[in-house]
Amino acid sequence: MKGVSTQKKSTGYQRVVLKNSAPVLENESTRLSAVEFKQFIITGLKILYGEVGAALTFDVLKYDEDSRTAFLRVPSRGLVKLWSSLTLLGSYQDQACAFRILQVSPFLLALTGNSRELQLD
Amino acid sequence: MSVDVCEAPHCQLVCENSSFLDEENSLVSLVQQLHFNYKVSLLIPDCSSAPSHLDSVINSFSSFVLIKNMPVSEFIDKDFLETAVYPGSVCALSYRTRIGEDNCVALMPNGRLRLSLDRHSYHLLGIEGKVSKFRSKGRHIVSVDLTDSSMAPGGRGYDRLLSGLTCRLPLTSDFLLSHQQGVQSCLKSLLSRYDWSELRPEVSTKVLHQLTCPSDLGSCDAYSVMDWLGAVDAGISSSIGSSSSFLSTYTCPGPQRMATTALSISVSGFLLPHHVQILIMEVRQFLEQSSSPWASLTVHGFTDNVVSCCENEHGRLRGGVNFYTLLMSKGHDYKLLIVTGSHDSCSP
Incomplete structure (x- = not known):
């Protein structure tokens, strides 16, 4: 074995990805485009943390309009802000709604191999 | 007293640059020690279809069985011990049990x-x-070594475990079982x-067109490599490209190039390490004969696995992450990236 290097998590490099943070809406027929989805989350950040929260950088890597599920990517220092604002977002256009966080990982690759999604029967 | 609420899930990343020719490389032992594999993903740029020999290896992962409501005591049944445990090569893992919440069970090929x-269950057992x-x-x-002499049927240890699993704690669960020689022939009576x-x-095969990829994957830092491979695997790559987009600023890392085609294959189920080893050898052979500059192979372990590598304990906390990525280039060099969650005692 040559050139072995062990590297522990470095906060500077860490990415935290929230997979399938799906808003559950009262009216199932309501549709959100990807842009509306991101704007909705920014609104939630602004309500809870003000302008500083609204300026938090996060990405919507992938969004599925039908299931309203998305892959969100946020630097680790912003995870708690994003997660808490998603938790407290309770309404969308006067309809009750809730976000469900399905998986969180510092590695995007980890989210593509979740054995809990294995459905055999 | 203030509490740091900015804690993100902790993970450990180990990077290893080595050669297949190096007899002391840890790749073979790592692959063999991880018995409970859920998914294998393969990405080969500049390739539009797998050659027949690679295709046959991908389709040769052995079948496995799902047994419903089986008592754990069946693992120490005399007949099962003789036909499956003593000869080795049988793997079993409780299915749909969540580590940290439920009682979880694993049987390893070495009879443990x-x-x-x-x-509560521990005290009952x-x-x-x-x-x-x-x-x-x-x-x-x-942890019980079923091949130990004290655990032979009729022995004191055996009787104690049998009474524990049948009278005091009659645990039952759904199980995934796999056997190198084929489950049906070896486990007929069970x-x-x-x-x-x-x-x-x-098996899922996708041909990706016009894939933006790093021109030298080996020179990118490990975090960027895994983010990019994850993006490709999750089907995010098509939207990558603009760093000023409102939705996402994610871009392909490092100097980029466009691969006209790329082959993305994934196999998921209850996969034995023996087949992963064969697949690695086959991909190496393929790389030597093709124009593809590199290939990546990612192996994901079961989230709710009881054991990690070296038979250490595995837990979940918020992620249960346990996977490794092998970046193979032409020649014999490779880069191995091993990721484990904070609740994992794997120390490769």
Whole structure:
């Protein structure tokens, strides 16, 4: 074995990805485009943390309009802000709604191999 | 007193640059030690279809069975011990049990039975174990070597375990079982007593067109490599490209190039390490003959696995991450990236 290097998590490099943070809406027929989805989350950040929260950088890597599920990517220092604002977002256009966080990982690759999604029967 | 609420899930990343020719490389032992593999993903740029020999290896992952409501005591049934445990090569893992919440069971090919039990179940079982390293809700780990002489049917240890699993703690669960020589032929009598189904690993093949990829994957830092491979695997790559987009600023890392085609294959199920080893050899051989500059192979372990590599304890906390990525280039060099969660005692 040559050139072995062990590297522990470095906060500077860490990415935290929230997979399938799906808003559950009262009216199932309501549709959100990807842009509306991101704007909705920014609104939630602004309500809870003000302008500083609204300026938090996060990405919507992938969004599925039908299931309203998305892959969100946020630097680790912003995870708690994003997660808490998603938790407290309770309404969308006067309809009750809730976000469900399905998986969180510092590695995007980890989210593509979740054995809990294995459905055999 | 202030509490740091900015804690993100912790993970450990180990990077290893080595050569297949190096006899001391840890790749072979790592692959063989991880018995409970859920998914294997393969990405080969500049390739539009797998050659027949690679295709046949991908489709040769052995089938496995799902047995419903089987008592754990069946693992120490005399007939099962003789036909499956003593010859080795049988793997079993409780299915749909959540580590940290439920009682989880794993049987390894070397004949070790590992149980992760909550405090109440542990006391009922009455077999000596250890407190979980992660001390989650009084969880205990019981490990029994079924090949040990004291565990031979009729022995004192055997009788104690049998009475524990049949009278004091009659644990039952759905199980995934796999055997190198084929499950049906080796476990006929066991299967005849329960509701079971034979399952084939699911193979998914995608040909990606016009894929923006790093021109030198080996020179990118490990975090960027894994983010990019994850993006490709999750089908995010098509939207990558603009760093000023409102939705996402994610871009392909490092100097980029456009691969006209790329082959993305994934196999998921209950996969044995033996087949992963064969696949690695086949991909190496393929790289030597093709124009593809590199290939990446990612192996994901089961999230709710009781054991990690070296038979250490595995827990979940918020992620249960345990996977490794092997970046193979032409020649014999490789880069191995091993990721484990904070509740994993794997130390490769």
